[in-house]
Amino acid sequence: MNTSERYIKNIALAQMDGKYFIDKITKLITWKEGCRILDVGCGPGNVTSDFLLPTLPKSANIIAIDKAAQFIRYAKEHYAKSPQVDFVQMDIVFPDPKLYQTFDHAISLYCFHFVTEQEVALRNIYNMLKPGGDLFFSCLVHYSLFDVFATISESEKWKPYVADYKLCMSPYQQSENPKGDLEKMLLAAGFDISFIIEEPRKYNYPINDIKEIFLSIDGINISQDLENEFQIDLRRIVKNLGQIEIENGSELYCTNGKVLFGHVVKPKSVI
Secondary structure, eight states, X not given: OOHHHHHHHHOHHHHHHHHHHHHHHHHHXXXXXXXXXXXXXXXXXXXXXXXXXXXXXXXXXXXXXXXXXXXXXXXXXXXXXXXXXXXXXXXXXXXXXXXXXXXXXXXXESOGGGOSOHHHHHHHXXXXXXXXXXXXXXXXXXXXXXXXXXXXXXXXXXXXXXXXXXXXXXXXXXXXXXHHHHHHHHHHHTOEEEEEEEEEEEXXXXXXXXXXHHHTSTTOOOOGGXXXXXXHHHHHHHHHTTOEEEETTEEEEEEEEEEXXXXXXXXXXXX
């Protein structure tokens, strides 16, 4: 099973919240005929195709980008069924300048926390929007899963396999004021802020799925012959961290997170 398949199967936080936030967005906006939408960090394409696309008029168009080649390959193989969606491999830190001022809307769900160069990414999205265009986003600012990574990375056995986990960790994980930090960067990029709200999120997974959850994170590569050992050690660590709950007699791996959901607008005219 490759990372894309594992991601879709096991990361309920991203998948279920994808629908949750698309539903919230559609209550706040009426998509116009012919609108052009940039989907930043589309992953394997299922949220784009299953949740965003059905809310749009038939004349709308989505350019869905992700820097991970394997995600875009998977999206093209499994979700490129509509002429309204074009999946493109692109890093939002290094966008195609030809796309500047070509989008009416941008959406980024569960992507910003994977981007180290926050200021650059936000400024690029600003540049890609038309004057008056807007951005809806959700950004994971703290996730208990990374407390597990921090612990397991101290193990000499697993350190070589998870040494790069911080590349997947939210840059706000240790921040005392993530909302304030993000607001400053959005304003510096030139956006007007409509709202940013913080929401707690919680998901429980069957404890036997814990290995698959961690291996679905891009960049975490455990050889197949070590996966059972990895499962055993993960189970011990989450138990020690108090991240196991019992429900109906079954052990569950309990993850907790905080998400910022917001809407910002590029001014129609720049003074």
